Amino acid sequence: MTQNKLTPEDWIAAGFRALAQGGRAAIRVEAIARELKTTKGSFYWHFKNLKTFETAMVELWSTRATDDIIETLASYKKGTDRLKALASIASSPPPEFGGNAVEPAIRDWGRSNEFVATTLEDVDARRIRFLEEQFEAMGLSNKQYAKLFYAAHLGLEQLGLTTEKTDETDLQLLLKLLTKS
Numbered sequence: 001m002t003q004n005k006l007t008p009e010d011w012i013a014a015g016f017r018a019l020a021q022g023g024r025a026a027i028r029v030e031a032i033a034r035e036l037k038t039t040k041g042s043f044y045w046h047f048k049n050l051k052t053f054e055t056a057m058v059e060l061w062s063t064r065a066t067d068d069i070i071e072t073l074a075s076y077k078k079g080t081d082r083l084k085a086l087a088s089i090a091s092s093p094p095p096e097f098g099g100n101a102v103e104p105a106i107r108d109w110g111r112s113n114e115f116v117a118t119t120l121e122d123v124d125a126r127r128i129r130f131l132e133e134q135f136e137a138m139g140l141s142n143k144q145y146a147k148l149f150y151a152a153h154l155g156l157e158q159l160g161l162t163t164e165k166t167d168e169t170d171l172q173l174l175l176k177l178l179t180k181s
Contacts, residue, residue, distance in 0.1 A: 020098030079137035087171035
């Protein structure tokens with residue numbers, strides 16, 4: 001077993017990798033400890049139980065995959081520039097946190113877990129609101145543009161799990177079609 005000090009984030013990252021590979025059923029303390037080459041005691045040093053761990057995972061995902069990205073995009077000009085940057089960021093999530101398979105796995109998990117489902121509803125609402133603001137800054141006030149762009153992103157993520165890998169050029173093309181530029 002390793003003597004390295006693991007942080008809660010190390011455990012959460014491993015939890016996301018497990019989720020991405022095997023769904024919610026793969027989030028098991030013993031299996032994650034084995035992957036991290038440590039003991040279950042290390043897990044319980046950071047988390048009271050599996051439920052607090054799962055809550056920490058979902059809360060970190062919500063922050064990193066929504067709030068932090070929106071904050072990063074604030075440095076870009078509102079509208080097209082932010083949406084182009086978003087397409088790039090959203091198309092390449094960090095592999096150490098499960099990569100492109102994490103969000104579809106979280107959405108699947110949300111079908112059987114009320115906390116995850118509620119968090120997803122909140123995340124979706126914040127993301128769509130952000131997209132609406134960007135399209136509105138471009139003079140496109142029809143809120144359907146934001147929903148179409150978001151739905152395309154989610155669908156491309158799902159499609160990328162079973163067919164060829166998708167990338168930001170797919171969302172860039174949709175952005176061109178929606179903005180006719």
